[in-house]
Amino acid sequence: MKTTYFFAGICTALFSLNAFSHNIQPAMPLPKVAVNQVGELVLKGQEITYQPWQSGGLAGKVRVIQHMAGRSSVKEKNEALMEAIRAEKFDASVYQTTTIINADDALVGTGMFVKSSAEKGKKANPHSQVILDQQSAVKNAWDLKEKDSLIVVTDKNGKVKFVKEGKLSPQEIQTVIGLVRGLIR
Template sequence: MKKLTSLLGIVTILYSTSLFAHNIQLNSPLATVSVAKDGELMVKGDDIAYQAWHSAQLAGKVRVVNHIAGRRDVKERNQALIEAIKGAQFDRTKYQTTTIINADDATFGTGSFVKSGAEKGKKANAHSQVVLDQSGAVKAAWQLKEKDSLVVVLDKAGKVKFVHEGALSAAQVQEVIGLIGELVK
């Protein structure tokens, strides 16, 4: 019986730590990280250019950071949030969405589709910040789960006000929209 209790305790600890694997803390900035290849997508006329990106760039505006594995099903998990943000029409001088796509966590053989999808998305939403992370640097720095998504709300000082890994519920989508509304006032 003692062995069974110990085993259950160990399994519980391992399971609970896997649920909260990230190192992101409320009211603190995100761990610093740089993405050199490919980095931030920039619209240059009809073309897309890439430049190095650093997490220090996140301060200055209220923002939702949406980190997603380069997989279609992961991208779709929090589409309701993206639609709600578009519908809210937040002041672009005070708010910005940052989408970080982990191309290192893409289905084998789909890397070129992930990159072209990121470029198409940037052109359609030029005001949003899009970062293509080919090496998984952000996932490693923030200790994120594979094949998943992360939503973080940052205040204009770059401090975390909301964090959730995985799909948001409808109530959480409304919580995020309300929180952004309060932060941009």
């Protein structure tokens, strides 16, 4: 009888872990996805325009990719990592931060604030890539958790070198910074 309960407990634990895990694999490219509605923010002078975006275009530079729900509480989760990246002043010719904001996973009635915040962020960091996803295309393609954040580091060939959902620990932040330093050399 104890064996049956133990086995059932193990199966439940494994199922729950798999039910909430992403489908991003180390040493592989990110699953392909396109964001056609709204999409990538492009800065022309002080004006923001939008263009379709595809994950296939991520190769060519080392990247830290941040996907987050369009909620300020989620944005704050990995702000320490973003501050560490800004402090490093990585060479924009070989490195780029890509932020994907899931505006579909925002609090009801805050859509305009999410869009405005994304535009301000793009203007403050014009060398960064910002994508506004209105239909959860990336979240669904990468099988991500709702109301959460994801950090991925890719090499210049677009292969995943680090991935974690949720808030990074101080040690993980240092791991990401060290990994990016090594990849851009």
